[in-house]
Amino acid sequence: MTKDLLKGLNEHLKLEFRASHEYLAMSIWLSEHDLPGFATWMRKQSSDELMHAQRIIDHLVERDQKVALPAVSAPPMSWKSIGEWTLLAFTIGSPRRPWKWRAGTLWGRRPGSRCITCWAGR
Numbered sequence: 001m002t003k004d005l006l007k008g009l010n011e012h013l014k015l016e017f018r019a020s021h022e023y024l025a026m027s028i029w030l031s032e033h034d035l036p037g038f039a040t041w042m043r044k045q046s047s048d049e050l051m052h053a054q055r056i057i058d059h060l061v062e063r064d065q066k067v068a069l070p071a072v073s074a075p076p077m078s079w080k081s082i083g084e085w086t087l088l089a090f091t092i093g094s095p096r097r098p099w100k101w102r103a104g105t106l107w108g109r110r111p112g113s114r115c116i117t118c119w120a121g122r
C-alpha cells in the first residue's frame, strides 16, 4: 500500500467517526423532542457510519498497515426547529447542497469533501 493511500484511509476514518457522531447527536436531539421514529433512524445511520469505519480498520489490519484512530470533537447538539434539522439531515452528502449547509463544515471539514463509503452500495 502506498503512503498516500494509507494516509488517505486513515484520514477517512475521521470522517466516518465524525458522521457517526453527527447522526448520534441528531438522534439524541430527536429523542429529546419526542420524535422516536426519526431518532431511531438517525441512531441506525450512526451505527452504519461506525460499520464503515470498522471496514476500513479491518482492511488496514488485514494488509498489515498501521491504523491511526482519530480524535473526534463534539458535534452540534441542537437545532432551532425540526424544519432546520430536516433541511440539514436530508441533504448531508448531497452535491447540490450549498457548502454552508454541509454537515462537515460545522466540523471544519473541507467543503465538497464527502464520505465515500457512506454512498457505496446505495
Ligand SMILES: [Fe+2]
Binding pocket: 016, 019, 048, 049, 052, 115, 116, 117, 118, 119
Ligand atoms: Fe460512511
